[in-house]
Amino acid sequence: MEMKKLTSGKLRAIGYDAPKRLLRVELDGGIAIDYHDVGADLWRRFANSGVAWSFYRDNIEEEFHGTKASAGQRARPAELDALFGDAQSAPETDSKPLPPGVADLFSKPGEST
Numbered sequence: 647m648e649m650k651k652l653t654s655g656k657l658r659a660i661g662y663d664a665p666k667r668l669l670r671v672e673l674d675g676g677i678a679i680d681y682h683d684v685g686a687d688l689w690r691r692f693a694n695s696g697v698a699w700s701f702y703r704d705n706i707e708e709e710f711h712g713t714k715a716s717a718g719q720r721a722r723p724a725e726l727d728a729l730f731g732d733a734q735s736a737p738e739t740d741s742k743p744l745p746p747g748v749a750d751l752f753s754k755p756g757e758s759t
Contacts, residue, residue: 647661647662647663647668647670648661649661649670649672650693652698654697654698654699655698655699655700655702655703656673656674656699657671657672657673657698657699657702658672658673658674659671659672660672660692660693660698662684662686662689662693664686664689666682667682667683667684667685667686668680668681668682668684669681669684669688669689669692669706669710670715671702671706671712676716677714678714678715678716679712679713679714679715680712680713680714680715681706681710681711681712682710682713683710684706684710688705688706691705692705692706
């Protein structure tokens with residue numbers, strides 16, 4: 647789900663999944679709330695509102711039952727995964743010992759390795 651960044655009241659981002667009719671609202675502090683059965687027309691009006699926080703309070707928070715979600719659950723941009731790799735699925739790398747003398751470069755003064 648693509649998220650639209652906002653700075654309106656406590657809103658920080660909003661996103662909509664049309665096939666699932668799912669609206670996700672991210673608030674201050676990393677709190678995310680999912681609202682189900684939200685119509686596309688309501689999403690369009692919300693996304694284009696000049697007063698998003700007021701629109702949210704009047705038309706969404708009071709009208710729909712939300713369920714808490716983790717802000718980290720949002721879809722990760724595929725472009726970043728393609729550019730930097732997917733850290734979540736990257737294999738663990740073996741930690742190899744440093745060559746002789748190299749460890750001394752990273753030790754604190756007076757500390758021996």
